Amino acid sequence: MWLNEPIxxxxxxxxxxxxxxxxxxTKPPGSLGALEGLAIxxxxMQGxxxxxxxxxxISxxxxxxxxxxxxxxxxxxxxxxxxxxxxxAGGAAITVLARQHQAQFEVVDVGVKADFTDQPGLVVDKVGYGTANALTxxxxxQAECQQALAVGKRAAERAYQAGASCFIAGEMGIANTASSSLLLACMMQTEIAPLVGAGTGLDSAGVEHKIEILKQVLDVHASSLKQADPLDILACVGGFEIAALAGAYLRCAQLGLPVLVDGVITTSAALVANAIAPQAKDWWIFSHLSVEPAHQIALNFxxxxxxxxxxxxxxxGSGAALAWPLLQQACDLHNQMATFAEASVSSSA
Incomplete structure (x- = not known):
C-alpha cells in the first residue's frame, strides 16, 4: 500500500x-532568528x-x-x-493570496453535498456526498477513508509533477472544526472540552452545545476508539477533506516536497499522518498559530x-499562504547576502 512507502x-x-x-x-550569528533555521x-529538503x-x-x-x-x-x-x-470565482481570501503569489491553485471536491459543472480550477475527485453523522x-x-486519503495523494503528485517547490493545503467544510477536535482528542488521548473553539463564529452557548455533542460522539464510539490505530480513528470521527489532507502530507514527504501546514484542521490531519509515518514531519513547516484553542495544544504535542x-x-490555507513569502525571503537572504570574506568585512573583534 502506498501509505507505507518510505519517507x-x-x-x-x-x-x-x-x-x-x-x-x-555578514551579520551577527543568529540575528535573523527563525529565518536562518528555515533556510537550513x-x-x-532540496538537497x-x-x-x-x-x-x-495550493490545493x-x-x-x-x-x-x-x-x-x-x-x-x-x-x-x-x-x-x-x-x-x-476567485472571491475567497485564499484565492486573493494565490493570485498575489502567482501560485498554482485548485479546489478539490472530495465530498461536497452538491454537484458542480466542469469549471477551470475545480477538480472533482468525490468520495461521497458528505460523511455520515458521527453521532450515530x-x-x-474504511474504504471511503482509503479513497479520501488517495485524493490527497493525487493532489500532491499533481503539485510535484508541475515542479512546485512547496505544497500548501487548505480545507472547506462546515462542521470540520468539530471533526478536527474529535480527531485531536483521540490522537492525543486528552479531554475534548479544551480542544473546542468557536469555529465559524459560535457564541459561548454554541460552544457549550458543541462540546456536549462531541462528548456524545466520543461516548457512542468509545469501544471502537479504544486503542484504535490512526486510520480507524480517522474513519470514525474524521472528514473526507481531513483524510485528503493527511494523504497529501504523507505523499509530499514520500516525494520530497516541502509542505506549509495551515491551521487547526490541517494540523489535525498532520497528527494522523505523523502517527502513520513520524519521519514525514521533517517535510512540514507549520505556518501560523490559530486562535482556535486546540491548535497550540496540537503544536505542542x-x-x-x-x-x-x-x-x-x-x-x-490562508495562514500558510501568508507565510509563503517568508520561505522565499529566507532563501534570498541565505543565498544573496555576502559572506565576511566576499565583503572584506572582519568576522571577529
Missing amino acids: KPLDESAQAQAQSRQDQL RLAA THKPSMHQAW VFAADHGLAEAGVSAFPQQVTAQMVQNFI QAAMT LGVKPLLQLDLRLGE
Missing part, C-alpha cells in the same frame, strides 16, 4: 553546507546548500460533514458548496513552533 530522507550534507554558509554571512531546513522557493501550489479540499446536522456550526451546510463556487455511526467506512501568530481562524 524521503533529508540531505544532511546539504544541511551542513547551508549551516556553514549561514555562519559566514529548506536546504536539507542543495542554496535552496530556492520559486513556485507554490483546497472541500467536503461536507454529517455531524453538521447536530448544530455544531454557526453556518448551514450549504455554505460548503457556496464557498466552493466562491473559490472558483462512523463518519466513513508535535513539538513544533509556527512561523507566525496573527490571530487567524479562517482556514482555507
Whole structure:
C-alpha cells in the first residue's frame, strides 16, 4: 500500500553546507532568528546548500460533514458548496493570496453535498456526498477513508509533477472544526472540552452545545476508539477533506516536497499522518498559530513552533499562504547576502 512507502530522507550534507554558509554571512550569528533555521531546513529538503522557493501550489479540499446536522456550526451546510463556487470565482481570501503569489491553485471536491459543472480550477475527485453523522455511526467506512486519503495523494503528485517547490493545503467544510477536535482528542488521548473553539463564529452557548455533542460522539464510539490505530480513528470521527489532507502530507514527504501546514484542521490531519509515518514531519513547516484553542495544544504535542501568530481562524490555507513569502525571503537572504570574506568585512573583534 502506498501509505507505507518510505519517507524521503533529508540531505544532511546539504544541511551542513547551508549551516556553514549561514555562519559566514555578514551579520551577527543568529540575528535573523527563525529565518536562518528555515533556510537550513529548506536546504536539507532540496538537497542543495542554496535552496530556492520559486513556485507554490495550493490545493483546497472541500467536503461536507454529517455531524453538521447536530448544530455544531454557526453556518448551514450549504455554505460548503457556496464557498466552493466562491473559490472558483476567485472571491475567497485564499484565492486573493494565490493570485498575489502567482501560485498554482485548485479546489478539490472530495465530498461536497452538491454537484458542480466542469469549471477551470475545480477538480472533482468525490468520495461521497458528505460523511455520515458521527453521532450515530462512523463518519466513513474504511474504504471511503482509503479513497479520501488517495485524493490527497493525487493532489500532491499533481503539485510535484508541475515542479512546485512547496505544497500548501487548505480545507472547506462546515462542521470540520468539530471533526478536527474529535480527531485531536483521540490522537492525543486528552479531554475534548479544551480542544473546542468557536469555529465559524459560535457564541459561548454554541460552544457549550458543541462540546456536549462531541462528548456524545466520543461516548457512542468509545469501544471502537479504544486503542484504535490512526486510520480507524480517522474513519470514525474524521472528514473526507481531513483524510485528503493527511494523504497529501504523507505523499509530499514520500516525494520530497516541502509542505506549509495551515491551521487547526490541517494540523489535525498532520497528527494522523505523523502517527502513520513520524519521519514525514521533517517535510512540514507549520505556518501560523490559530486562535482556535486546540491548535497550540496540537503544536505542542508535535513539538513544533509556527512561523507566525496573527490571530487567524479562517482556514482555507490562508495562514500558510501568508507565510509563503517568508520561505522565499529566507532563501534570498541565505543565498544573496555576502559572506565576511566576499565583503572584506572582519568576522571577529
